[in-house]
Amino acid sequence: MWPVESLIQGVNGTAHRVERTTFSAISTDSRTIEPGEFFIPLKGPSFDGHVFIDKAYGRSGGGSLCDGTRPEIYTNARGTIILVDDTNKALLDLASWKRGQIPASFVAITGSNGKTTTKELLVHLASGVIPVVSNEKNYNNQVGAAKTMLAVEGTPEYCIFELGTNHRGEIRTLARMVRPHMSLITNVAPSHLEGLNDLEGVAGEKLDLFEGTLPGGAIFINADDPSLAPYKRADCARYTFGMRGSADFMLRVAADAGIEGFEIELDLRGEKVRARTRLIGRHNLYNVLAASTLAFSMGVKAATLAEGITAFEPYKGRFRPVISAGGYTIIDDTYNANPASMELAVRTLSSLPCRGKRVAILGDMRELGAKSGEYHRGLGRLIRESDLSLVLAVGGEMKAAAIEAGNGRVRLFDDKKGIVDFVRGRLDRDDIVLVKGSRALGLDEVVEALS
Numbered sequence: 001m002w003p004v005e006s007l008i009q010g011v012n013g014t015a016h017r018v019e020r021t022t023f024s025a026i027s028t029d030s031r032t033i034e035p036g037e038f039f040i041p042l043k044g045p046s047f048d049g050h051v052f053i054d055k056a057y058g059r060s061g062g063g064s065l066c067d068g069t070r071p072e073i074y075t076n077a078r079g080t081i082i083l084v085d086d087t088n089k090a091l092l093d094l095a096s097w098k099r100g101q102i103p104a105s106f107v108a109i110t111g112s113n114g115k116t117t118t119k120e121l122l123v124h125l126a127s128g129v130i131p132v133v134s135n136e137k138n139y140n141n142q143v144g145a146a147k148t149m150l151a152v153e154g155t156p157e158y159c160i161f162e163l164g165t166n167h168r169g170e171i172r173t174l175a176r177m178v179r180p181h182m183s184l185i186t187n188v189a190p191s192h193l194e195g196l197n198d199l200e201g202v203a204g205e206k207l208d209l210f211e212g213t214l215p216g217g218a219i220f221i222n223a224d225d226p227s228l229a230p231y232k233r234a235d236c237a238r239y240t241f242g243m244r245g246s247a248d249f250m251l252r253v254a255a256d257a258g259i260e261g262f263e264i265e266l267d268l269r270g271e272k273v274r275a276r277t278r279l280i281g282r283h284n285l286y287n288v289l290a291a292s293t294l295a296f297s298m299g300v301k302a303a304t305l306a307e308g309i310t311a312f313e314p315y316k317g318r319f320r321p322v323i324s325a326g327g328y329t330i331i332d333d334t335y336n337a338n339p340a341s342m343e344l345a346v347r348t349l350s351s352l353p354c355r356g357k358r359v360a361i362l363g364d365m366r367e368l369g370a371k372s373g374e375y376h377r378g379l380g381r382l383i384r385e386s387d388l389s390l391v392l393a394v395g396g397e398m399k400a401a402a403i404e405a406g407n408g409r410v411r412l413f414d415d416k417k418g419i420v421d422f423v424r425g426r427l428d429r430d431d432i433v434l435v436k437g438s439r440a441l442g443l444d445e446v447v448e449a450l451s
Helices: 004-011 049-060 087-099 115-126 142-150 170-178 199-211 282-298 302-311 339-351 369-385 398-405 416-424 444-450
Strands: 014-017 063-067 080-084 105-110 132-134 158-162 182-185 218-222 237-242 249-256 262-268 271-277 320-323 329-333 358-363 390-394 410-413 432-436
Touching (some): 004 014, 004 080, 004 087, 049 063, 063 087, 080 087, 087 170, 105 115, 105 170, 105 282, 115 132, 115 302, 142 158, 142 170, 170 199, 182 199, 237 282, 262 302, 271 282, 271 302, 282 302, 329 339, 329 444, 339 369, 358 398, 369 398, 390 416, 398 410, 410 416, 416 444
Parallel strands (some): 105 158, 105 182, 182 218, 329 432, 358 390
Antiparallel strands (some): 014 080, 262 271
């Protein structure tokens, strides 16, 4: 429950009118708000939640925040009305206030690739052993993380937050809100370059998580990532994880089972764990290692880790193998794409045992800014050197990849339907089909159509 006094304190606001004095939850969506909930109208480039204050009250009978410079709205608004300078900032302020009321340990995860899989696997490994809460799916931006914080109930021992970014300063803001005791960065790779400029900008943004970790806390560093390995901070415990060389937490491949995953051996500061993972692609092994490193550090026993790793299944859109009705295998990696993850996906497809054709259906890598053409040409060179049987592409940026690949290696299509119509009759039972591109292209529709 949210007493009105806590709301006023948390948002540093002023009560314009108080009718209802307690609220069951916080909502930012007038379409789904429930009776008794309090509404926070957010603002963006193309929307203004203040327009929906009255609609929200009609559903909730509760109240709302309001921009204090807009008397034309708050004067006529119904219910309890609290005035603030900025409703977006007030959401973060309230979440930060709530963070201070939760007597749990906080874990934060970020990185260019693998952060959602790492977070989901960590939650899976801890569940049933340690009381945990986490942000659902990939709700990792300022709004998603804040809403997760505001929804925390009960007495969890750990709160696990995945933090995302697409512009400078976002991780710093989120870290100030979450104030983690433990933090891990999966890796640094070219991503969201429209907002972060270059690899150095990406690294600086990600490292803000380590900078925002509470003094006396612990930071977990990917020893195999040159952008992260040198980082040190005197007032935090420093642990490393990796698959090459020496690290505090290590993973070794005992057997590669191809499309069925890997047999692995973990060395967790001297304690050995043998397990099988159904995740495919060597890049996913870093996610297994990162999640296991955190889970072990949280107190999950080795035997429990082995069982949890074996039981964990890949999530939709994240390098998940799907057996189609036609008998061919689709690798659904449609959640998103950047240069590093695209290269890993193509190389993994090339390395998988396959008795039929290796087919790649690829879409644009978005948000790469001025270097987009350069990165897509790099993808074209990778395709030219690969042994892929067929490469189909959609999206304006993929033209650069097709030209660089040369010799008709990449067949371009105007839309997804064209790809589906072309490829459907050309796939056979033993083929493997990778489908990958930026989320904006909606290539999950291709997966569904071919399944």
